[in-house]
Amino acid sequence: MSTPRKTRAEAALATADRLIASARRLFAAHGAAAVSLDALAADSGVTRGALHHHFGNRAGLFEAVFRREVQALGQRLDALWEAEMAVAGDRWGSFRHTFHAYLDAVVEPGTRRILLQDGPAVLGETAVDILLADGFGTMVDDLRGMVALGRVVPLDPVAMGHLFNGATINLAFWAAEDAPGEDRLARAHATLEAMFAGFGRG
Amino acid sequence: MSTPRKTRAEAALATADRLIASARRLFAAHGAAAVSLDALAADSGVTRGALHHHFGNRAGLFEAVFRREVQALGQRLDALWEAEMAVAGDRWGSFRHTFHAYLDAVVEPGTRRILLQDGPAVLGETAVDILLADGFGTMVDDLRGMVALGRVVPLDPVAMGHLFNGATINLAFWAAEDAPGEDRLARAHATLEAMFAGFGRG
DNA sequence: CGACCCGCATACGAACTGTAGGCGAAGCCT
DNA sequence: AGGCTTCGCCTACAGTTCGTATGCGGGTCG
Numbered sequence: 001m002s003t004p005r006k007t008r009a010e011a012a013l014a015t016a017d018r019l020i021a022s023a024r025r026l027f028a029a030h031g032a033a034a035v036s037l038d039a040l041a042a043d044s045g046v047t048r049g050a051l052h053h054h055f056g057n058r059a060g061l062f063e064a065v066f067r068r069e070v071q072a073l074g075q076r077l078d079a080l081w082e083a084e085m086a087v088a089g090d091r092w093g094s095f096r097h098t099f100h101a102y103l104d105a106v107v108e109p110g111t112r113r114i115l116l117q118d119g120p121a122v123l124g125e126t127a128v129d130i131l132l133a134d135g136f137g138t139m140v141d142d143l144r145g146m147v148a149l150g151r152v153v154p155l156d157p158v159a160m161g162h163l164f165n166g167a168t169i170n171l172a173f174w175a176a177e178d179a180p181g182e183d184r185l186a187r188a189h190a191t192l193e194a195m196f197a198g199f200g201r202g
Numbered sequence: 203m204s205t206p207r208k209t210r211a212e213a214a215l216a217t218a219d220r221l222i223a224s225a226r227r228l229f230a231a232h233g234a235a236a237v238s239l240d241a242l243a244a245d246s247g248v249t250r251g252a253l254h255h256h257f258g259n260r261a262g263l264f265e266a267v268f269r270r271e272v273q274a275l276g277q278r279l280d281a282l283w284e285a286e287m288a289v290a291g292d293r294w295g296s297f298r299h300t301f302h303a304y305l306d307a308v309v310e311p312g313t314r315r316i317l318l319q320d321g322p323a324v325l326g327e328t329a330v331d332i333l334l335a336d337g338f339g340t341m342v343d344d345l346r347g348m349v350a351l352g353r354v355v356p357l358d359p360v361a362m363g364h365l366f367n368g369a370t371i372n373l374a375f376w377a378a379e380d381a382p383g384e385d386r387l388a389r390a391h392a393t394l395e396a397m398f399a400g401f402g403r404g
Numbered sequence: 405c406g407a408c409c410c411g412c413a414t415a416c417g418a419a420c421t422g423t424a425g426g427c428g429a430a431g432c433c434t
Numbered sequence: 435a436g437g438c439t440t441c442g443c444c445t446a447c448a449g450t451t452c453g454t455a456t457g458c459g460g461g462t463c464g
Contacts, residue, residue: 007430012442033235033323036420049444052422121235121323128375159386159393162376163369167397170368171361173330184361191361195369198400209461213411238451251413254453 016054016064018044024065028110032062032118062122067130069114073105074135092151095142096196099168100189106172107185116169136161153199160199167195218256218266220246226267230312234264234320264324269332271316275307276337294353297344298398301370302391308374309387318371338363355401362401369397 022044026035037058041048055061077098084094106112119127143157152160171188178184224246228237239260243250257263279300286296308314321329345359354362373390380386 009430009441011430015443031326038420047444048421050442053441053443057422117322120319124233125379153396155393155396156389159373159376159389162372163393163397166368166370166372166375167365168368169372170364173368174361174364177327187358187361191357191365194355194357195365195397195400198397211411213461217412240451249413250452252411255410255412259453 012054015044015046015050019046019051019054019061020064020068023061024069024110024114027062027065027118028113031113032058032122059122062118063126063130066114066119066123066127067134069111070130070134073102073111073115076105077102077135078138091142091146091149092200095139095146096193098139099164099196100192103168103172103175103188103192104185106169107176109176112172112176116172136165151200151202153201155199164195168192217246217248217252221248221253221256221263222266222270225263226271226312226316229264229267229320230315233315234260234324261324264320265328265332268316268321268325268329269336271313272332272336275304275313275317278307279304279337280340293344293348293351294402297341297348298395300341301366301398302394305370305374305377305390305394306387308371309378311378314374314378318374338367353402353404355403357401366397370394 019040022040026040026043037048037051040061041051051061055064080101081094081098084097085091088094106116123130140157140161143152143160146152147154147157171192175184175188221242224242228242228245239250239253242263243253253263257266282303283296283300286299287293290296308318325332342359342363345354345362348354349356349359373394377386377390
């Protein structure tokens with residue numbers, strides 16, 4: 001180890017990371033509005049001064065958490081999509097499989113709450129901007145390409161993307177409160193696949 | 203007029219109504235979290251004491267606004283559905299038309315914010331319970347009946363209901379930010395109808 | 405007609421948030 | 435190497451908002 005003592009920039013990143021980690025955990029558990037900044041600072045071992053210094057206010061901290069969550073999920077889904085494409089080479093099939101993986105991901109309570117529940121409520125319009133810039137945009141591009149190839153019905157790809165996304169989101173909220181033996185998630189996947197069947201061609 | 207002076211019960215209802223009306227307007231304009239209870243009480247001409255007396259806290263007042271909004275929209279859509287059924291007698295067609303009307307309704311900013319944005323954020327699980335009890339439940343029953351008749355693909359009607367609802371909601375959020383000449387609402391309706399086409403039979 | 409009850413206002417205490425100022429240590433320059 | 439500067443972070447303060455407890459006035463009923 002060349003530098004056993006941290007530099008100032010490293011220390012700043014470390015405290016910011018610890019704040020984000022605490023926020024991700026507490027926000028996921030109790031909701032973004034229900035946790036006080038005092039509790040957040042205490043949980044990460046710093047004072048509220050550090051929090052305001054790095055993120056300004058609660059919305060700023062939440063936006064950092066939100067961006068990290070979007071990026072992590074986007075990378076997972078991108079990797080899955082590329083793996084599918086490398087094996088099967090079926091664009092429409094890979095597209096659908098990625099959406100099914102998306103459904104599985106947002107069934108997890110923490111991810112669902114941050115991305116789909118608190119995100120729009122806290123960030124408002126900014127939330128969809130972030131989503132469009134990171135992941136959602138490439139999904140729409142892929143859809144547009146498949147429309148051009150005649151693989152998907154000739155409709156506005158942006159509208160289709162929002163429709164698919166909303167359908168998946170609501171199925172996730174429903175499937176998340178599963179009763180034992182009910183197996184809502186399997187039904188959600190089946191219904192989602194039926195929806196896709198109506199949009200595919202060839 | 204037999205009673206020019208209001209009775210105590212009438213006065214209580216009047217103040218509660220005025221609070222709900224102010225809340226509906228201010229919540230719709232600025233969001234439920236952004237308006238203080240002081241401003242709310244001042245707007246309706248009473249003090250915060252009356253507000254707490256009738257609704258307990260902000261969530262209680264919002265729930266009253268939310269219930270009223272759900273009921274109003276539900277009645278509108280029910281009336282439309284019955285009128286369609288009386289004329290054409292086509293269950294699947296009336297069902298789809300009702301959803302298109304639902305899309306048009308929630309494009310309106312106030313309704314959309316209260317029902318779809320602040321509702322889940324403020325009430326959480328209670329919001330879907332209210333929706334299920336008022337309107338959404340009958341929609342699912344109708345869907346179940348059409349499945350039994352072979353008019354709709356044989357899938358879980360509850361899952362289909364949530365899928366249709368989520369698709370419509372997200373299309374509404376997208377269509378709400380329309381640029382002049384873009385006509386997103388028309389594209390949203392077309393995409394929604396394409397989705398329905400994949401679920402109909404016969 | 406008098407006692408009770410209820411709707412509502414007022415007053416108070418507590419919690420939370422954002423900002424300003426200050427301290428100590430890392431970084432830079434000569 | 436040593437002093438000045440910069441920056442991350444803490445502490446202290448003030449403003450705002452919320453929930454509760456208490457009091458008053460006027461309907462309501464025996």
